[in-house]
Amino acid sequence: MNIGDRVRLVHGREEGVIYAFLPGNVVEIEIEDGFRIPVLRNEIVTISPVESQRMVKTDEPKKVAGRAEGVVPRNAPFAEKGIYLAFISVNDRALTVHVINNTDWILPFTAAATSESVSTGLAAGVLQPRSSQKLAEVLMKDFESWPVFDVKMLYFREGSHQLPLALNKRIRCRAQSFYKNKGKVPVLGKDGFVYQLDEENLKREVPGISEDIAGEIKASMLGQSAPEQNSLSKPEQVVDLHIEKLVDNHKSLSSDTILKKQLDVFESNLESAIANGMDEITFIHGAGSGALKNELHRRLGKNQHVQFFKDALKEKFGYGATLVKIR
Structure with a gap:
């Protein structure tokens, strides 16, 4: 027997692959879903390639569905998330x-x-x-x-x-x-x-x-080398979300477009900060109507990687910036 051999338990129905040989004449077998069990060596037998092929169940003949049976309900529920x-x-x-x-x-x-x-x-x-x-x-x-x-x-x-x-x-x-x-x-x-x-x-x-x-x-x-892509680079410690800092010609943009751009920059920088192991990051959003700040705080409150967030350096930013502490 060697590591990688396919085996079957003598007194059971389980099959698996030899993962390791342990002390005391014990063999560790990896079974379905990657789980491993220790068994005595004399409690398993090797499955030969020929036996494996013979034991493969042939597909049962498919029943030809009638026209009515093959119709998918128009409003069949579809699980989109999970x-x-x-x-x-x-x-x-x-x-x-x-x-x-x-x-x-x-x-x-x-x-x-x-x-x-x-x-x-x-x-x-x-x-x-x-x-x-x-x-x-x-x-x-x-x-x-x-x-x-x-x-x-x-x-x-x-x-x-x-x-x-x-x-x-x-x-x-x-x-x-x-x-x-x-x-x-x-x-x-x-x-x-x-x-x-x-x-x-x-x-x-x-x-x-x-x-x-x-x-x-x-x-x-296809086993090819993937096209080169830029990895998430480490963001600045302080990210300014004022629209004039993000785009050149912002005066022609609608309020909704400006907010979407600001939120996209916020999300990408927060994700990069988390991925790069940063402990904290500060976002300057300004006071204004409070729409951007409120949406930032709503998203931060739902993010499992955020330990807490608070107004940042009031003496420097007033109430126009938020410090995010990352877990």
Whole structure:
């Protein structure tokens, strides 16, 4: 027997792959969903490649549906949200990392781990509805040095409709928020630590807006090198959101367009600050009508990576800036 051999338990129905040989004539077997169990060596037998092929169940003949049976209800419910990154304990030392699709979308995706500006590919493929894929394994003792997990996804479904904007999410695990995310992992039905990736996604955009992400996913799935993209650079400690600092010709812009631009800059800088491990960042929003400040505070209050926020340096900014403390 060697590591990687497929085996079956003599007195059970479980099958798996040999992961490691342990002291005391014990073998560690990795079974479904990446979970491992220790068994005595004399309690397992190797499955030969020929036997594996013979044991594969042939597909049952498909029933030809009548015309009425093949009609999809016009208003059939469609689960649009439910994409997660989950950490599930293997034992008291290690956890496995999974990407979960608990929606009715078909999701082409790539997943990578970024540490000290070096990105390592974890997986690429297509997540079918109500499915999951294991990405990696991490050790609790290395928690403080875990990488940033970078997940990119496209949305697909049959028929005519307007697709949501491609999902591009970076997750950096912080101790306080990590343990608050303990709960039941969707699809897998196991206890773990769960981050929802599409909590504020599903914005509809015009076709073609996500060509860079589409190119990266396609290249990864074909085994090619992905096109070079700029990683999230570390933002300034203080970010000025006054519109004249963001665009050259702002006088012709409507109030709604100005607010959207300011919020986009706020979101991108906050995400970059979190991904780069910054402890805090300050946003200058001015006093004005209070619309920008109120919306910033609303979003900050919902962000799981924000420890707290407050008025920043009143003697310098008055009530026109907010200091954000990151977990």
